[in-house]
Amino acid sequence: MLKKKNTNPRTEKKSTKQKREQQQEKTTPSFSFKIIHEETHCQARTGIITTPHGLIHTPAFIPVGTQATVKSLTPQQLNEINFDAILCNTYHLYLRPGPDTIQKLGKLQKFTAWHKPIFTDSGGFQVFSLNDGLCKIDNDGVTFTSHIDQSKHRITPETSMQIQKKLGADLIFAFDQCLDINADKPTTSLSLERTHAWATRSLKEFQKLNKDKSQALYGIVQGGRFPELREQSAKFIASLHFDAIGIGSIFGDPKEESKQLVRSALKHLPKEKTKHLLGIGAVEDLFTYVELGLDTFDCVLPTRLARVGYIFLRPESGGAIQNKYRYRITNEKFKQDPSPLDKYCTCYVCTNFSKAYIRHLFKANELLFYTLTTYHNLSFFQRLMQEIRTAIEKDKFLQLKKKWVI
Amino acid sequence: MLKKKNTNPRTEKKSTKQKREQQQEKTTPSFSFKIIHEETHCQARTGIITTPHGLIHTPAFIPVGTQATVKSLTPQQLNEINFDAILCNTYHLYLRPGPDTIQKLGKLQKFTAWHKPIFTDSGGFQVFSLNDGLCKIDNDGVTFTSHIDQSKHRITPETSMQIQKKLGADLIFAFDQCLDINADKPTTSLSLERTHAWATRSLKEFQKLNKDKSQALYGIVQGGRFPELREQSAKFIASLHFDAIGIGSIFGDPKEESKQLVRSALKHLPKEKTKHLLGIGAVEDLFTYVELGLDTFDCVLPTRLARVGYIFLRPESGGAIQNKYRYRITNEKFKQDPSPLDKYCTCYVCTNFSKAYIRHLFKANELLFYTLTTYHNLSFFQRLMQEIRTAIEKDKFLQLKKKWVI
Numbered sequence: 120m121l122k123k124k125n126t127n128p129r130t131e132k133k134s135t136k137q138k139r140e141q142q143q144e145k146t147t148p149s150f151s152f153k154i155i156h157e158e159t160h161c162q163a164r165t166g167i168i169t170t171p172h173g174l175i176h177t178p179a180f181i182p183v184g185t186q187a188t189v190k191s192l193t194p195q196q197l198n199e200i201n202f203d204a205i206l207c208n209t210y211h212l213y214l215r216p217g218p219d220t221i222q223k224l225g226k227l228q229k230f231t232a233w234h235k236p237i238f239t240d241s242g243g244f245q246v247f248s249l250n251d252g253l254c255k256i257d258n259d260g261v262t263f264t265s266h267i268d269q270s271k272h273r274i275t276p277e278t279s280m281q282i283q284k285k286l287g288a289d290l291i292f293a294f295d296q297c298l299d300i301n302a303d304k305p306t307t308s309l310s311l312e313r314t315h316a317w318a319t320r321s322l323k324e325f326q327k328l329n330k331d332k333s334q335a336l337y338g339i340v341q342g343g344r345f346p347e348l349r350e351q352s353a354k355f356i357a358s359l360h361f362d363a364i365g366i367g368s369i370f371g372d373p374k375e376e377s378k379q380l381v382r383s384a385l386k387h388l389p390k391e392k393t394k395h396l397l398g399i400g401a402v403e404d405l406f407t408y409v410e411l412g413l414d415t416f417d418c419v420l421p422t423r424l425a426r427v428g429y430i431f432l433r434p435e436s437g438g439a440i441q442n443k444y445r446y447r448i449t450n451e452k453f454k455q456d457p458s459p460l461d462k463y464c465t466c467y468v469c470t471n472f473s474k475a476y477i478r479h480l481f482k483a484n485e486l487l488f489y490t491l492t493t494y495h496n497l498s499f500f501q502r503l504m505q506e507i508r509t510a511i512e513k514d515k516f517l518q519l520k521k522k523w524v525i
Numbered sequence: 526m527l528k529k530k531n532t533n534p535r536t537e538k539k540s541t542k543q544k545r546e547q548q549q550e551k552t553t554p555s556f557s558f559k560i561i562h563e564e565t566h567c568q569a570r571t572g573i574i575t576t577p578h579g580l581i582h583t584p585a586f587i588p589v590g591t592q593a594t595v596k597s598l599t600p601q602q603l604n605e606i607n608f609d610a611i612l613c614n615t616y617h618l619y620l621r622p623g624p625d626t627i628q629k630l631g632k633l634q635k636f637t638a639w640h641k642p643i644f645t646d647s648g649g650f651q652v653f654s655l656n657d658g659l660c661k662i663d664n665d666g667v668t669f670t671s672h673i674d675q676s677k678h679r680i681t682p683e684t685s686m687q688i689q690k691k692l693g694a695d696l697i698f699a700f701d702q703c704l705d706i707n708a709d710k711p712t713t714s715l716s717l718e719r720t721h722a723w724a725t726r727s728l729k730e731f732q733k734l735n736k737d738k739s740q741a742l743y744g745i746v747q748g749g750r751f752p753e754l755r756e757q758s759a760k761f762i763a764s765l766h767f768d769a770i771g772i773g774s775i776f777g778d779p780k781e782e783s784k785q786l787v788r789s790a791l792k793h794l795p796k797e798k799t800k801h802l803l804g805i806g807a808v809e810d811l812f813t814y815v816e817l818g819l820d821t822f823d824c825v826l827p828t829r830l831a832r833v834g835y836i837f838l839r840p841e842s843g844g845a846i847q848n849k850y851r852y853r854i855t856n857e858k859f860k861q862d863p864s865p866l867d868k869y870c871t872c873y874v875c876t877n878f879s880k881a882y883i884r885h886l887f888k889a890n891e892l893l894f895y896t897l898t899t900y901h902n903l904s905f906f907q908r909l910m911q912e913i914r915t916a917i918e919k920d921k922f923l924q925l926k927k928k929w930v931i
Contacts, residue, residue: 186891188886191892191896193873216860220860220881224881231882455629475622475630476593476636479593482621482622485592485596487594487597
């Protein structure tokens, strides 16, 4: 695995920072994915995604920064935790502050001061999930009402690409229809046809916009709860010239069914392309899907749960599938507990603060509570993925899985 | 001025951190104040306060961490900004999580993971200001109702010392009565008598509790709006064996009157003792009172204003007494402004983020907004005090004042 340079924007001198940015500009590598090591006992693999803003070591967990910020953390803190990339939501940024504003301000990396790789999703998921009954879909695109000010908007595959171009993330997604996962087969099949037509249109528009090779496009496999539709979708998406592939509308539960659906898709997806599983982040799910060969994952789970007091716990400290690897720090019993959130965690929070202090911050409605719990939870996921990568490279992934998922 | 060592708990190895803590334990210096340089053109001076947890370079601004946290910042960030000390509020910590809890958890430094000097106030100010009409004063002490759960409590000079001992700050304050500043002379005079009796009792209790010399006690000069009472109070407080002296109930306005009251007190206070002006933090007031010889100041102004969007601005960028050295970042006109909060500021926030990004965080209700605005405002005050210290040592304080306060 390549050694990563310290690119903490805080500790660098300004001139060094400028030089680095200039150099990155000059030597901008286009997108690539290289498999570094394939596990001998399963489909898991390590790899490196190269983007204009640096490398992503896979398998990787990608924290979500919905509104161009991973809630409560500075980019400096995210960098300390050692993340390679974050994912921002196109839907939210399209509505506020708007793609033109972000483009004018130097695109997402400059806007957020996160100078490493960024993903944006297509906007599709939020258009459908945040506009229940308020969006109208036709074959050309979607018309919806803003959840902020009730203004009317329309997104099509073409405008999704245009918006994502202006936002300027390194890794972007084709516009797809995220259907109710419980839809019946005829409905899902019809929706899949539309998603495939939109995939073709997204790719065509992307190719027009991406002459400078500054972005890479993920096609998205859909197909609801039907393995044969998942297969059909995978075959179609694999037949197009996407740089990479995402699998959408997999919720992790029910476990066996979700796994079966992903397997059906993977059967027809080329090994050499990197694959992202959208919205997945439960610990046991990460093991399941890394084992099947998925490379990257994004999920709001660690950050959202942090803000309501759920703390992730390593197996050495009692984290297990039964307790979902977490506990609530808000409990009265921690009032005088001098121990760290997780005594086997080595993050900034666990080496400096007690459970009692963090519970105090919660009781006192202090902002630092959100920062510390988020910092710890993300550190937990970052270290988990680091351990997964190391285990794969030693062909010991299944042993690591056994330690975590009993 | 002494060079400060990097004591960032994050970047140190654990063993180094432990060694440092052990060494501090062994060589614990008792409290001292040394004047380093006296300005030739006024009463301003630089100095060093030595405490068991390190040095405070004066004149210094002390950020307020009411509930054992400077709102929205980690101790690591406060350390980056380069503060020497913070001030916590005894009243709040007494009610939640309670002095016994904090003592059990290793006192304030360990509880907060801020390993540098800490002040606590006596609790008096909040007892009176947060319990309007709900506290009963007698000569022995104050009975009041908790603003959190309406439970009944009683604080006396003795219990204030006992609470502050358990909290374990380096620098603590005598228990005083903070009277309505507009009280008439007979009322103020009676209250002052009580404050003086409480000062004597605070000191006596402190001497009993402080055999290990781990804390230093500030006596507090009161006297309301009456110069002659201020003089009387200063004489009395100066006659007792306090380590240092605070001046209370000075609000900065009206300017001339406030200044006159502080002058009346200073006339009778020994030069060699360090002096703290409680609750003062307006830029022009810092200049006024540093000029008169005050050494330290605490105020919630920079942090509280940050959270509602007021950004402090240096004179090079247009900050002036007329605009109170600040502007509101929430204004629509900054929507696409790529410039930093203050282009002459060199803090982490100003070298990385645009006005447009920070305004976006505000509009999107993002937690990072509080962190970034607080970080900048505190950096502004830290740098201002650094410039004041440098100017004093070059006998150019009045020139610096002219640059800032026109």
